[in-house]
Amino acid sequence: MPSLSSTVRDLIDDRPAEGIFRVHSRLxxxxxxFDLEMKLIFARTWNFLGFEADLSKAHDFVTTSIGRTPVLVTRSKDGEVGAFLNRCPxxxxxxxxxxxxxxxxxxCPYHAWTFDSAGQLIGMKEKSAGAYPSNFDAxxxxxTPLARVGIYRGLIFGSLSEDVASLEDHLGPMKFFIDLAMDQGSHGMEPIPGRSVYSFRGNWKLQLDNGLDGYHLTTAHASFLEVMMRRRTGQGNTSANSLxxxxxxxxxxxxxxxxxxxxxxxxxxPEDARRPFIDMEEVRSRIPEERARWVDLNYNTLIFPNLQLIQNTALALRIIRPLSPDLTEMHYFCLGAIGEDDDRRAMRLRAFEDFYNAAGLATPDDSAVYEMCQRGLAGGDGQWLQGYMRGVKSLEPGDSERARAFGVRADQSATGSIRSGFETQLHAAYRQWAAMMGDARMEAA
Amino acid sequence: MERVQATAIVRDILEQEAIFLEEKRWDDWLSLYTPDCLYWVPAWRRDGTLCSDPRRELSLIYYASRGGLEDRVIRIRSGQSPAGEQLARTTHLVSNVRLEDAEQSGGMLKARASFATHFYAPKDRKPSICFGNLRVKIVQADAQWRIKEKIVQLQNDYIETFLDVYCL
Structure with a gap:
């Protein structure tokens, strides 16, 4: 147990030479x-804000948040995408x-201060009668505009801090996965209409971990596998076409x-596994084969800190929104190719609903186990968690042969089978967590 | 058929469904539906309107046959679903049953109703509720009235942890 005089960084027990990687339950x-995470992580890095496809016309808007801070994203009358605090000054x-x-x-419903779609004040009720101080106009x-706004392949990101790398530098190898997703449609991808929003009574990092955890599949989702076994015989909701x-x-x-x-x-x-619902012929006609060949890969990714892009048969994007140490809100999107036909879109939807929906057959089991974790982690001095070491003996520093095949540069790689249920990929997230939380003292925490 | 009699038939089958769900009589519950039934819970759009095209828009649940409901029962009975460990105790209230058409054509009854389902699992230490309205089409099949179509408008679509058919 880290002593009270140690730093927050010490809550990650990272000893690569010994193969040890543990995360303390206090996280x-x-x-x-949690308050430090909001200040030192969420307020100091790029956060996903929304889809450019949702702002197709001037004056379109969406609302979201960075950490707990409410954010308004707009397209102004001049066509510029802007992001502001959704907060009347x-x-x-x-x-x-x-x-x-x-x-x-x-x-603003309170006193009718009025702002245009570029965030500018265009009306202040009874201003001249307000006897404001003479320096008020200055x-x-x-x-308040966000310090930085950037768009990559139709995904809008923003930062509350000016002091961040360029969006492309920040995304780095994640551009490979975003490209794979966005390349599915000749006119790009869009979030399919329909809210899939839910909460669970657990810490946001339980979702961070689970989103890249293949190890739980045969236990937490054993009931889903049983349903799939029965579907092999043609019974049940076979039209979901799940993997x-x-x-x-x-x-x-x-x-x-x-x-x-x-x-x-x-x-x-394998080739005979059910493939994602992508018109691969169309994709191959449009983009070079060396990229097209990976478009229907199966992947689970984390764009730190809280965006997950996932493909099994449907393509899904989730935003993990931390509300408090033990409460998290999830915003889940099924992505579809802009202009795709009804049949393909319906396939995506039925598979997404079957597995990913909070009313589906898999996600509820994840949320339920997060709540069990949160209950189990409660109390006392806590404990070092052993959930980050599957794959340590398979680790290669830097790129594996597979990383080179995909053309991504990694800090560390492991190669095995789905049975391996690797956990070492999560080292990246917790090392970044430690780096950003840095030297904050435990007393402060 | 008299309107009052038709309304009574609809009310009877909806109340029967409520009780089967409360008593977790899953096979009896499934038998209330025709094999080719539609069971649809549309999602809400982010602009606050309700999705209307299940081929192009998300549903919370969309089944074009009873097979999807059977999957639910398989999952509940598997004993291997953490969300179903300590299956919630539920109370299903249905009310405000009104026939949609004055003229009932082809032996099919169309109606709407309001519902509120309270559910609670001891491990969660708090009760939850789902409420909304539903539209049903009821037909006679194998000498019984059965549900051919059920469309649920869930008013509170901010889902706490999970949503399943026994929460509706």
Missing amino acids: FTDPAL HRGATVCQQEMGSARAFV MAHGL DFAKNMDARQSAFAFPNGHCALVNEL
Whole structure:
């Protein structure tokens, strides 16, 4: 147990020479650490804000958040994508209450301060009668713009801090996976309409871990595998066309830890496994074969800190939104190719609903086990967790042969089968966590 | 058929479904549905409207046959679903049953109803609720009235941890 005089960094027991990697349970339970995460991680890096496809016209908007900070993302009348705090500078009310829509102006419901879709104040009720101090006009009255906004392949990111690398440098090898996803559609990809939003009573990093955990599949999702076994005989909801995971346990799995906290698990399924619902012929006609050949890969990825891009048969994107140390909100999107036909879109939807939905047959089991973890982790001085060492003996520093085949640069790689259930990819996330939380003292925490 | 009689038939089958779910009589519950039934819980769009096209928009649940409901029962009975460990105790209330058409054509009854389902598992230490309205089409099959179509409009779509058919 780290002593009280040690630093937050010491809550990650990272001893590569000895093969030891442990994470302390306090990371999941400590309210002071949670506050530090909001300040030192979420407020200091790029966060996913939304899809450019949701802002196709001037004045379109979506609302989201960075950590707990409410954010409004707009396309202005000039066509610029902007992101602002969704917070009236007068008394702090959110100026936009909807998740998505179109508005030329945002009128604060409290005192009617009014902002245009570029965040500028365009109306202050009874200003001239307000007897404001003479230097009031020198203050900025508009919505506070985020320090940085960047777009990569239709994904909008923002940062509360100016002091971040360029978005492309930050994403690094994750551009490979975003490209694979976005290359599925000749006109790009869009979030398919329909909210899939849920909460679980557990720490946000339980989802971070689980999103790249293949080890739990045959236990937490054993009931799903049983349903899939029955579907082999033509019974049940066969039209969901879900992946029959149990058939592919010996498929090759690669685990990658990338710079900046990003990581990925890649499963190369045999040719006869059910493929994702992609028009591969169309893809091959449009992009070079050396890229096209990976578009229907099976992958689970984390874009640090809280964005997960996943493909099994459907392509899914999840945002992990931390609300408190033991409460997390999930926003889940099924992605589809812009302009794809009804049949292909319906296939994506039925597979997504079957497995990923909070009303589906798999995600509820994940959420239920997070809550069991949160209950189990409670109390006392906590404990070192042993969930980050599967794959240590397979680790190669830097790139594996598979990393080179995909053309991604990794900090460390492991190669095995789905049965390996690698955990070493998560080292990237917790090393980044430690680096960003850095030398904050435990007393402060 | 008299309107009052048709309404009574619909109310009877909806109440029967509620009780089967409360008593976890899964086979009896499944038998209330025709094999080719539609069971659909559309998602809400982010702009606050309800999704209307299941081929192009997300559903919380969409089954074009009873097979999907059978999967649910398999999963519940497997004993291997952590979400179903300590299966929730539920109370299903259905009310406000109204026929949609004054004229019932082809032996099919169309109706709407309101529902509220309370559910609680001791491990969660708190009760939850799902509420909304539903539209059903009821037909006679094998000498019994059965549900041919059920479309559930779930009003509270901010899901706490999980949603399953026994929460509706």
